[in-house]
Amino acid sequence: MVKNISVIGTGYLGATHAAGMAELGFDVLGVDVDPEKIEKLSRGDLPFHEPGLPELIRRHVDSGRLRFTADISEAGDWADVHFVAVGTPQLPGSNGADMTFVDAAVTDLARVISKDSLVVGKSTVPVGTARRLSRLLAEQSRQDVDVALAWNPEFLREGLAVQDTLRPDRLVVGTERPEDVDTLREVYAEALGRETPWIATDFETAELVKVAANAFLATKISFINAFSEVTETVGGDIRTLADALGHDTRIGRKFLNAGVGFGGGCLPKDIRALQSRVSELGLDHTMRFLSEMDQINLRRRERAVTLSEQMLGGDLEGRRVAVLGVTFKPLSDDVRDSPGLDVANRLYVAGAHVAVYDPEGSANAAKRFPRLDYCDTLAEAVGSADLVVLTTEWDEFKALTPADLEGLVAQRRFLDARNVLSSAQWKDAGWDFAQLGRFYEG
Ligand SMILES: NC(=O)c1ccc[n+]([C@@H]2O[C@H](COP(=O)([O-])OP(=O)(O)OC[C@H]3O[C@@H](n4cnc5c(N)ncnc54)[C@H](O)[C@@H]3O)[C@@H](O)[C@H]2O)c1
């Protein structure tokens, strides 16, 4: 019977998963090598922004059902199931995923496990990893305990992580033994009771479902953004095009929002890692289209900068630009590979004075690009601006009207790089207004 669960790695994924498991009624131990994170989580504080998660963590820390430690050996003789949720970031100077954290976590577990248990990988990994780690676990763990590996990829979205954890669209588990499927059915019994689709398969399929899903989502976004390049040249309305496409139920409207493109700690690095992995397998050509998707995506950031420059008469030097939004998406403080932050930095490098406002992301952004001018309020950021650029569609930016900025900006110039405002409203109020995906008259 599964009673105690450990979660190795308590970042965006692991902290959410740990709290989710506690909510399902298990006793949970979160383990991380970062003592600062552990100290905060142990107090019931969240080291990052995720709606609904602080309440969940605090409740279960207070009840004693959820604990955190920096000492993985505490999990060894205690947990029945160990989830591995450590990072797999892009390797510097290569497209491949850095597997050192996953390898270290599984090696550490093998060293400390002293009771029969199941190790379950949740991190996003190159296909073939689970089979390799299963061997590693068998070789390095004690011979008198029964330890096996399973792979259970995670599909949660930041900003919606709690609901995605508690009510997933589907559950995928890759195993080598039928009894490990039963163990995972027990862990996810509540979701299964709600008839959540359950896919029990082999390691390779489980690993590939994850990267295929992200590759598909990235492709959908780049697909509409490729059409943005066309409508920017010949005219046409990219939003109407997306709506009309989306009515075809075979296509669907989701992930067809044209703008400055995708970023974050997942989509960009996952499509690169997939290309790298298939190359290793001698299938270089198979995923070559993903390189094109990556390029289309990165060109959107460049376009936001060149359009800003065009709007400012061809020169950014000394001009004051307000950038609204530096997180890679709303409802998160995550600035990993953020299009908005990248655009802000490029504007700065081109000579502009860049004032940034983001409801949650400034502290993380300032660690990466300390020389941007981070403001506490939107009014402060847009004060005396020659151009305002909206790069992340936070609700408060989506609700902006020309009247809100009247009297604050130096020049009425606005670039909506997420396509969320009404162009007619801003143009009627006398603004020089542009959107990515639309022809700009100048
Ligand atoms: N963030 C998401 O929304 C999301 C969703 C699905 C899947 N994933 C995947 O989950 C994995 C984790 O992503 P993340 O965004 O949570 O990363 P993260 O960087 O926020 O968290 C990773 C954590 O692992 C810890 N860690 C590293 N090595 C460790 C070790 N040996 N033992 C214990 N802890 C260790 C780090 O200190 C860090 O706190 C990645 O593979 C990612 O692709 C992430």
Ligand SMILES: O=c1ccn([C@@H]2O[C@H](COP(=O)(O)OP(=O)(O)O[C@H]3O[C@H](CO)[C@@H](O)[C@H](O)[C@H]3O)[C@@H](O)[C@H]2O)c(=O)[nH]1
């Ligand atoms: O129509 C759209 C939809 C999204 N985006 C951008 O795409 C990026 C990724 O968005 P989203 O997928 O919502 O965020 P993540 O939290 O990174 O989630 C993705 O990556 C996770 C980690 O692998 C997976 O678990 C999720 O299923 C997958 O959606 C963000 O920069 C968005 O602004 C667009 O530009 N247009």
